[in-house]
Amino acid sequence: MDAQVWTYVMVGGTFAIYLGVAIWAKAGSTKEFYVAGGGVHPLANGMATAADWMSAASFLSMAGLISFMGFGGAQYLMGWTGGYVLLALLLAPYLRKFGKFTVPDFIGERYYSKQARLVALICALFVSFTYVVGQMKGVGVAFARFLNVPFETGVLIGIGIVFFYAVLGGMKGITYTQVAQYCVLIFAFTVPAIFISLQMTGNPIPQLGFGGQLTDGTYLLDKLNQISVDLGFAEYTAVNRGNTVNMFFITAALMFGTAGLPHVIVRFFTVPKVKDARLSAGYALVFIAILYTTAPAVAAFARTNLINTVSNSSYSDVPQWFTNWEGTGLLTFDDKNGDGVIQYVADPAVNELTIDRDIMVLANPEIANLPAWVVALVVAGGLAAALSTAAGLLLVISTSISHDLLKNYLRPDISEKGELRAARISIAVAVVGAGLAGINPPGFVAQVVALAFGLAASSFFPAIILGIFDKKMNREGAIAGMIVGIVFTAAYIIYFKPQLGGPGTPDGYWFGIAPEGIGTLGMLINFVVSIVVSRTTAEVPQEVQDLTESIRYPRGAKEAEAAH
Amino acid sequence: MSKNLTEYWKRNLKYLGILLAIWFVVSYGCGILFADALNAVQLGGFPLGFWFAQQGSIYVFVILIFVYVKLMNDLDKEFDVDEQ
Numbered sequence: 001m002d003a004q005v006w007t008y009v010m011v012g013g014t015f016a017i018y019l020g021v022a023i024w025a026k027a028g029s030t031k032e033f034y035v036a037g038g039g040v041h042p043l044a045n046g047m048a049t050a051a052d053w054m055s056a057a058s059f060l061s062m063a064g065l066i067s068f069m070g071f072g073g074a075q076y077l078m079g080w081t082g083g084y085v086l087l088a089l090l091l092a093p094y095l096r097k098f099g100k101f102t103v104p105d106f107i108g109e110r111y112y113s114k115q116a117r118l119v120a121l122i123c124a125l126f127v128s129f130t131y132v133v134g135q136m137k138g139v140g141v142a143f144a145r146f147l148n149v150p151f152e153t154g155v156l157i158g159i160g161i162v163f164f165y166a167v168l169g170g171m172k173g174i175t176y177t178q179v180a181q182y183c184v185l186i187f188a189f190t191v192p193a194i195f196i197s198l199q200m201t202g203n204p205i206p207q208l209g210f211g212g213q214l215t216d217g218t219y220l221l222d223k224l225n226q227i228s229v230d231l232g233f234a235e236y237t238a239v240n241r242g243n244t245v246n247m248f249f250i251t252a253a254l255m256f257g258t259a260g261l262p263h264v265i266v267r268f269f270t271v272p273k274v275k276d277a278r279l280s281a282g283y284a285l286v287f288i289a290i291l292y293t294t295a296p297a298v299a300a301f302a303r304t305n306l307i308n309t310v311s312n313s314s315y316s317d318v319p320q321w322f323t324n325w326e327g328t329g330l331l332t333f334d335d336k337n338g339d340g341v342i343q344y345v346a347d348p349a350v351n352e353l354t355i356d357r358d359i360m361v362l363a364n365p366e367i368a369n370l371p372a373w374v375v376a377l378v379v380a381g382g383l384a385a386a387l388s389t390a391a392g393l394l395l396v397i398s399t400s401i402s403h404d405l406l407k408n409y410l411r412p413d414i415s416e417k418g419e420l421r422a423a424r425i426s427i428a429v430a431v432v433g434a435g436l437a438g439i440n441p442p443g444f445v446a447q448v449v450a451l452a453f454g455l456a457a458s459s460f461f462p463a464i465i466l467g468i469f470d471k472k473m474n475r476e477g478a479i480a481g482m483i484v485g486i487v488f489t490a491a492y493i494i495y496f497k498p499q500l501g502g503p504g505t506p507d508g509y510w511f512g513i514a515p516e517g518i519g520t521l522g523m524l525i526n527f528v529v530s531i532v533v534s535r536t537t538a539e540v541p542q543e544v545q546d547l548t549e550s551i552r553y554p555r556g557a558k559e560a561e562a563a564h
Numbered sequence: 565m566s567k568n569l570t571e572y573w574k575r576n577l578k579y580l581g582i583l584l585a586i587w588f589v590v591s592y593g594c595g596i597l598f599a600d601a602l603n604a605v606q607l608g609g610f611p612l613g614f615w616f617a618q619q620g621s622i623y624v625f626v627i628l629i630f631v632y633v634k635l636m637n638d639l640d641k642e643f644d645v646d647e648q
Contacts, residue, residue, distance in 0.1 A: 066618075071599070074617035078591045081622050085587050088629045089580055093636070207619060211609035219609035237614040239600040248596050255591075273647050278636060282629035289622050296618040552573055553645040 006376035007147070014184050014380045015161060018177045018387075022168055025176040030403075030420050032172045040175055042276040046283025048178035049267045051185065051384070052392035053080075053258075053284070054291060055131075056138030059185060059385035064360030066299035067306075070228075070236040072247060073299065079251045079453075081285060081292050083258025088281035091259060092268040094468045096277035097551045101269060102396075103262045103460060104404040110467040111475040112544050114409065119482050121404045123459045124262040127452045128396045129434065131263075135390040136438030142382045152439050158387065159435035166391045166431065167424050174391045175270065181384040186290055188381025192365045192374050193294050196301045199368060210297035224304050231311065232346030236300065242512075249517030256523055257453025260460035263396040274554035302364045309367060310353060311344045318342075321366035330356035331363075394434065398427035451493050454519025458485035462526040470531075471548045477534025485526030492518045572643040579635050583628050591621040 040048070058080065066073030100106055103124055108117025136155055143154030166174055190206070197209030201220060213219055218226075225235040234240070240247075258264060267284075268277045309319065315333060325331040332354045333342060344353040362382070365374045402423035407414055414422070459482045466473040466481075493515040496504035506514070513521065540548075550556075594602060599613030607615050640646035 071614055071617060074595060074614075074621075077618055078595055078621050081625055082587065082591050085584075085625050085628050089583060089632055210619070211607070211615070213609065221609050221611070221614070237603065237611045239603060239613065241600060244596060248592060251591070251596065275633075275637060275640075275647060278629075278633045282626070282633055285626050285629055289626050293619055293622050552576075553569065554640055554647050555645045556647075 003372040003375050004148075006373045007379050010373070010376040010380040011147070011383060014180075014384060017180050017184075018161070019164065021177045021180050022164065022173045025173045026168055030416050030423065032170060040270045040272075042271055042280040043283055044175070044179050045267065045271050045276075045280045047182040047287055048175045049264070049280065049284035050287035051178040051182035051388040052267065053264060053288060053389070054185065054385050055135055055389040056142070056382060056386035057134070058291065058295075059189065060138065060142070060361050060382050061358050063295040063298040063302065063364075064357035066296050067303045067360050068357050070234065071239055072243060073296065075247050075251045076254070077292055077296060079254025080258060081288060082251070082255040084281055084285040084288070086255065086259040087264065087268070088278055088285075090465055090468070091265065092277040092281050093274045093554065094551045095265060095464070096268050096271065097274050097554060099269075101266070102399055102404055103265055103464070104400065105408075106467065107460075107463055107478070108404075108408065110544065110548065111463075111478045112541060113475040113479070116475055116479050116482075117404065117408065119479055120460070120463070121400055121409075123455070123482065123486060124400050124404075125397060127261065127456050128263060128393045128400075129430075131452045132390055132393040132397070132430075132434045133437040135386050135393065136434045138386040139383065139390065140438055142379060142386065155435050155439045158390070159431055162387060162390050162394065163428060163431045166394050167427050170423065170427075171270065171395055174388075174395055177391065178388045181388040182287060185381040185384040185388075186287070188377045188384070189291050189298075190294055191377060192368070192370055193298050193301070195370050195374065196305070196364070196368045197297065200301055200304070206294050206297035206301075210300055220300060220304065224300055227304070227307050227311075231307065231344065236303065246509075246512050246514055246517055249513045249520045251517075253454050253457050253517050253519035253523075256457035256461045257455075257519055260456035260464070261453070262400075262456075262460070263392045265460075265464075266396060266399070298361065298364060302360050302367065305364075305367050306355075306360075307344065310342050313342055315340050315342055319367075321363055324366070325359055325363055328359075330359045390434070394427055394430050397430040398423050401426040401430075451497075451515065451519075454489050454493065454516065454522065455486055457519035458489040458522030458526055461523055462530055466527070466530055467548070468551065470534075471545050472534060472540060473530060474534045474537060474540045476537040477530040477532075480533040481526040481530030484529045485522045488525055489519050489522030492522075568643055569645070572639065572645060575639055576636070579632065579639075583632055587625065587628055590616065590624045595621045 062073075062076055065076065095106060098106055098109075100109065104117045104120040107120035108114065136158060139158035140151050140155035143149060143157055144151040147154070147157075149157075193206040194204050197206040197212075198204050200214060201209035201212035202215070203209040203212045210220065214223055221237055225237060228234065228236050268280060271277050271280050310322070315335065322331065326333065334352050334354075336350070336352050337343070342353055343350055345351050362378060365378055402419055402425075406422050407419050462485065463478045463482050466478065492510075493502075495502040496506075496509065496515045510518075510521070594613065595617035599617055602613035602616065603611040605612040610619070637646070
């Protein structure tokens with residue numbers, strides 16, 4: 001069978017599984033719809049959280065980014081895993097004990113204020129929607145390239161699939177589908193990595209092969225440093241000394257942002273006990289770490305393979321994959337000196353090869369000459385990653401609308417059935433809205449996705465942490481902190497992002513911090529503002545202090561329930 | 565609030581302090597601030613700073629969470645605040 005047929009088989013087969021699971025796990029009540037009935041096993045919840053968390057960006061783009069960044073790529077690896085330590089230690093057990101459905105629920109109740117709930121609701125909608133549009137775009141790109149359909153058709157197929165199982169199953173359907181999607185995506189990511197690691201270093205474990213020796217006895221990383229320097233690039237493993245502060249801030253923004261993202265936090269409401277919430281965060285990180293420790297190995301393998309295959313080889317003998325990707329325009333060769341040989345070097349005036357970093361994961365199996373079914377598997381994995389994240393985000397959006405806005409704000413007397421219907425309608429509207437925005441992205445969507453982390457870090461994280469650990473934190477402090485934090489962060493980002501129409505240039509960065517890292521500073525400002533304001537305004541009511549006290553002790557945790 | 569619960573919370577905060585200090589030193593310390601210096605040391609085929617940044621810190625994160633789970637489960641039992 002050729003690659004195209006294999007792709008149809010793999011994608012079709014995995015989709016049939018997802019739909020089957022969705023029908024099996026249909027939600028019957030709002031509780032099942034919002035938190036999967038609160039009875040998900042921590043292990044299953046960990047897998048679902050991992051699939052929810054790892055998006056098309058983690059699966060398709062991250063290894064490619066690292067491949068071209070070398071050492072600096074670590075900001076994504078540490079940033080997108082370290083936040084789980086914060087989640088497990090500082091948030092998950094307490095929020096589980098608190099026992100509500102959503103982040104705005106917590107904020108509204110802890111800060112005894114409808115205004116606080118509304119501010120949190122708007123932040124949650126904004127963060128989740130920008131994030132989901134990027135996923136729908138990713139789905140469209142993956143379908144378009146591998147099923148040979150136009151990009152718009154790709155997005156429409158994606159809308160159809162997500163629509164079906166998210167609307168039907170709610171959190172319950174999504175959780176069990178995500179377990180299946182995790183298995184597909186992790187298999188798809190590790191199988192090619194194992195093959196390539198064996199080929200290059202003789203070690204089947206990519207994490208070890210990464211530090212292993214090539215057939216000629218030199219270490220892979222030494223070899224990679226050597227060939228990089230020969231072509232005028234920086235050493236792969238070397239620290240970029242001028243970038244330390246910026247890397248520190250970006251890593252921190254990603255970590256604290258992770259711990260503030262509503263679609264991640266809501267995951268810890270779905271397990272039965274406080275104990276399970278702690279454990280579930282641990283399992284989630286194990287499942288995430290499998291991909292995140294393999295990705296940098298894949299990056300180094302791919303980089304070495306790429307340079308060895310194309311550098312100084314004659315254009316007329318390039319392998320088939322090279323020609324395939326040239327057809328997409330994502331890889332281009334411009335024979336500047338007319339010698340028919342590919343010069344791939346750091347100096348842009350001499351360099352003749354341009355490679356879009358997003359193609360590295362998809363092209364990697366082809367570069368390493370792996371069989372066609374492996375290539376097809378990677379496609380199915382990429383789609384699983386994008387769809388599982390999109391579904392989780394859409395659920396947060398629909399919950400925000402039907403539960404936080406409708407039930408707790410506009411129409412408190414709505415019946416359970418009415419609320420469930422409203423949840424299904426709003427998820428349907430959100431799917432279609434996100435799909436349409438993905439087809440016709442306002443040029444800056446891709447930019448905004450990365451910034452969702454900065455916004456989450458500067459708004460939710462301090463409000464939740466202070467709500468748990470500081471009994472004296474009051475309504476006024478939390479609202480002021482959230483607003484100042486998110487406004488400062490958004491303003492800095494817009495000002496310094498030309499894609500968003502901002503006039504700023506990198507020369508003007510404060511302390512050299514790029515917009516991606518400014519959420520860390522926004523978060524610190526939020527903490528300071530919250531504490532100062534709370535100490536100068538009215539005291540927290542006694543019953544709220546008692547509530548804050550009670551979430552510190554696991555005993556008596558009830559199942560998640562709706563606020564009344 | 566009973567004295568027992570105050571003590572429970574203090575112990576919890578102590579655990580958090582220690583674990584988060586390790587979290588910070590491994591990622592921001594070894595992986596970023598001191599990575600350049602650590603790169604002078606080799607760990608098998610890896611420069612050490614690079615290894616912490618792209619591998620080691622993630623392994624430590626996983627271990628930290630499971631240590632925390634164990635510590636807290638024991639603490640809950642000791643102070644009789646665990647879930648039945």
